[in-house]
Amino acid sequence: MHKIVIVGGGAGGLELATKLGDTLGKNKKAEITLIDCTKTHVWKPLLHEIAAGSMNPDKHELEYMAQAHWHHFRFRLGRMDRLNRRKKEISIASYIDEDGKEIIPRRSFHYDTLVISVGSTTNDFGIKGAAEHSIALDTQEQAEVFHQKLHHAILKAQTQKKSIQPGQLEVVIVGAGATGVELAAELHKATREMTVYGIDRVNPDRDIKISIIEASSRLLPALPKKLSNSVALELRKLNVHLYLGERVTEVSAKGIKTHTKKIISSGLVVWAAGVKAPDFLKNIDGLETNRINQLMVNSSLQTTKDDSIFAFGDCAACPIDGTDQYVPPRAQAAHQQANLLFKSMKLRVKGKTHLPRYVYKDYGSLVNLGTYSTVGNLMGSLIGDSMFIEGIIARLMYQSLYKMHLMALHGFTSMALQSLARMITRRSEAQVKLH
Structure with missing residues (x-):
């Protein structure tokens, strides 16, 4: 059977694997394999709620193995790190447990059609100290780590003998995109709810401070100005401190330094400024990539150097017809592209070479x-x-x-x-x- 391998179980990749499994897999027309480096899936736009503690991830996560069983595709756990286009093989690194022991050895998977949908990771632009002293919210694990740090900080403030120090309970969010502003509002609500449950020595209005730092002159710079102004008004009502037009130059254990020499103390720093595709994609086996590691694709979502390899979502740079711009890394684009690829995969299994073209629609x-x-x-x-x-x-x-x-x-x-x-x-x- 035609072997379709999908690497990346985010919203787009998982939706595509499920649809293909329910049709081609169920009817034995193709063998569908989904590969991801985690065992469970959580919708990425929910991560800020998990980080704040407003949502229990156990009630919203989907187990890939169960989904594969119910929808007629195979799931394999691992992280892709190599590609051999000549052999039409991808290589998956060995899976190591928390104790450093190898659980699953390195494996290779043959494909007739490869679909790469590994999403994006936070881009810290090489800012000094950002990698060591800030937390990104790319994965469920990172969101849960942030929540643990926040919860422990509040418990420490509740039980310590000395008074709460300046900056001890301050959260600084770098980047005022959707993730940053949504996290700020969710943290405001969650920290106040947390103090209801016996946290009586912490006054959230006095002791907990939430700040957003953005290099642009306004919040949500990629969205319409009216929307940006409305969000800024709401956040100021919540007493969220907005540092606009400030570019971060250094992150340390004590706080943030900006290009105007401003120093903002912090107990926790979240980095939500900019994205890039995973580093392993950079020119992988000769495929064309851009400066943020995205695979260059044409309007059929096939990579520019290999018609057997497709890419979509945040890890792909797909041109918008009639412009010199590319499809923005947004969930609605990945959903639209998954629907298109569902049609394309069925045509490829039939041996068709003329595939539909993707036209981005901004809803x-x-x-x-x-x-x-x-x-x-x-x-x-x-x-x-x-x-x-x-x-x-x-x-x-x-x-x-x-x-x-x-x-x-x-x-x-x-x-x-x-x-x-x-x-x-x-x-x-x-x-x-x-x-």
């Missing part, structure tokens, strides 16, 4: 500020302008994005039952994770 953007507000612009380029929305309508539309992702993975009935179960159990649980 707008939504930014969720927790229980405080949700704002966004709808339709985007579809009507040549954007419609600004906020409040309950924006919130419902934001929540619907996650429901659509769950529907793509499980179907409507399962999504509805899961949502109902979470609504019921949520009423008997703490509103913030306390461990």
Whole structure:
């Protein structure tokens, strides 16, 4: 059978593997293999809620092995690090456990069609101390590490004999994109809920400080100015400190230094400024990549040097027709591209070489500020302008994005039952994770 190997189980890769498994895999038309370096999947836009403690990841993570069993594809655990285009093989590094012991040896997988959807990682631009003294939110593991550090900092402040020191409970977020601003609002809510459960020596309004540093002159620089201004207004109401037009030059254990010589003390630093594709992709076996390691692809999402290799999502640089720009690294783009590749894979299995072309459609953007507000612009380029929305309508539309992702993975009935179960159990649980 035609062997389709998908590397990367993010939202796009997992949706594609599920759809192909339910059709080509189920009907024995192709062998579908999904490879990822983790055992479970969590929708990436939820990571800021996990980091703040507003969400328990155990109730939202999907096990790849179970999904593969239910949807007729194979799952293999490991991290791709090599490619042999001549042999049509990829190599997966050995899997090492927490004690440094090899659990799974290095393996190779043959493919007829390779789809790379490994997403993106945070780009610290080589800023001094950023890698050592800040935490990114690229993975569930990183989000949980940040939550543990935040929780421990609050517990320490609660039980220490001396008074809370300046900067001890200050969180500095570098980067004012969607991740940064959503995390700031979620932290404001979560830290106040945490103090309800016996944390009586910490006054969140006095002791906990949240700051955002952004090199641009405004928040959300990639989105419309009206949306940016609305988000800035809401964050200032929450007493989130905004340092705009400040470029970080150094990160240390004590805080942040900017190009204007400003020093901002901090107990925790989150780096959310800029993204790049994983380093292993850089010119891998002669494939063309750009300066942030993205694989260069044409409008069929085939790499420019090899028609048997496709790439999509954040790790691919796909041109927007009629412009000199590339498709932005956004979840809606990955979802659209996964749908296109579903059609393309079925055609390739039939031996067809003429494949459909991807045309990016901007449906707008939504930014969720927790229980405080949700704002966004709808339709985007579809009507040549954007419609600004906020409040309950924006919130419902934001929540619907996650429901659509769950529907793509499980179907409507399962999504509805899961949502109902979470609504019921949520009423008997703490509103913030306390461990």
